[in-house]
Amino acid sequence: MMLLLTMDAYWQVFGRFHPLLIHFPLALILVAACIEGTRYAIGRRDQPSPTAAICLWIGLVMGGLALWAGWVLADYTGEEGALVSLHRWTGVATISLLVLAAAALLMRQWKGRDWAAPHVGLTLLAAVTVAICGHFGGEMVWGENWIFGPLNVAPQQSKQVAEWSSVESILVDHCQKCHGPKRQKDGLQLVPWEKMFAGDSVDWVVVPGDAAASRMHTLITMPPESEDIMPPSDKGKPLSSEQVQLLVEWINAGAIGPGGQNPPASQSEPVS
Ligand code: HEC
Structure with missing residues (x-):
């Protein structure tokens, strides 16, 4: 049985890991941004946080894998459209920013606090793009305007009950x-x-x-x-x-009254 499987099938399985993979980098990048953003704000700018650094590196590696898997997945499902493009390219932007943030991190570890601002800025930017990217991905799965949909009071044209x-x-x-x-x-x-x-x-x-x-x-x-x-x-x-x-x-429909009330029950038997 196994012999009948082509490489294609394995690639497809890899692609299908995309939804599973994305959650790691998403969370890790947000954590890194929170830590570094806070430390920068309170003036601890000399050395990067080791915890945030680990989050950033793992986020970059896992994010890169997720992007790759997503690309493969889109090839197999043939999905396209504005939403897919937005999701794809904000994903690419996120990984690019992460690469730059990681480079700035290395420079900061090597050269010191002069590199704090680029490192923190790029990390925060990556956190914003990953959130946007995740939002588009969510809309692909759950439908557009998923979050604010319940707030929309759509005109009820379809339901024409005579009032x-x-x-x-x-x-x-x-x-x-x-x-x-x-x-x-x-x-x-x-x-x-x-x-x-x-x-x-x-x-x-x-x-x-x-x-x-x-x-x-x-x-x-x-x-x-x-x-x-x-x-x-x-x-x-x-x-x-x-x-x-x-x-x-x-x-x-029952000749319903202005307050939704029914007419009083008939007092006499209908004459048939
Ligand atoms: C210009 C006056 C006038 C208008 C306007 C009018 N009606 Fe009448 N209606 C009458 C008259 C007069 C009678 C009695 C007719 C008869 O006995 O031949 C009547 C009788 C009726 C009856 C019969 C009552 C019964 O006890 O059997 C119904 C039902 C009725 N009208 C419904 C309506 C509806 C519905 C409208 C509006 C779409 C309407 N009418 C508009 C003058 C009017």
Whole structure:
């Protein structure tokens, strides 16, 4: 079995170590930057910290391996795009800065405090680029805007549940004149919502959950020349099909009220 494996497979496995490898250099570089940054700030500039130096060297070696593995991995997966490029090149920038930081470290160990500023500066810079690089890598895995995504209030266009507020504005515009608080033609009041479901449920013109059985639906969908159509043909234009559709959806969804409440339970058995 083993004999069938080509070099290719081994390379691919090496590439797949990329996600595992990156975490070492990432953490080590950040640790080195914290130590050296703090020491520089408090004035301990003569000699580099041995701990930070070890972190930097291991970070450089492991980071170089991670970069190499990532390159190989990208070749196999064929991934490309702006995000991959950003990740790749911030990775290259990180390793380049680490090489320079390591060189400055050697110079500092040899020549003393004159090299403290370049050493610390380059280490801090490498820490910033590795964080950016890691962020792009994270977006590749988790999706873009992964961190701040939950703060985004996306307009909810996909979820179109007909709400009372939009139903109400149709009724106010087209029906309120005759079925509102001022006048109730035929004893019918449609707004506010509570009035629609006042009285005996057999008289309701809206049957919650069943638009087809609702008298309101029957009357707004009559042929325009019909005598019974609502609004009356001589008193207003028929509702558009979008408006009818919205009313139908609202009724079929249970004719929910402004506070999300359901109409009161029917008091009498439906007449069938
Ligand atoms: C210009 C006045 C006017 C407007 C505007 C109007 N209606 Fe009416 N409506 C009436 C009259 C008058 C009646 C009684 C008709 C009849 O008995 O033939 C009525 C009856 C009704 C009925 C039957 C009531 C029942 O008890 O069976 C419903 C339902 C209705 N209207 C719904 C609406 C809706 C929905 C609108 C808006 C899209 C609307 N009306 C707009 C005047 C109006």
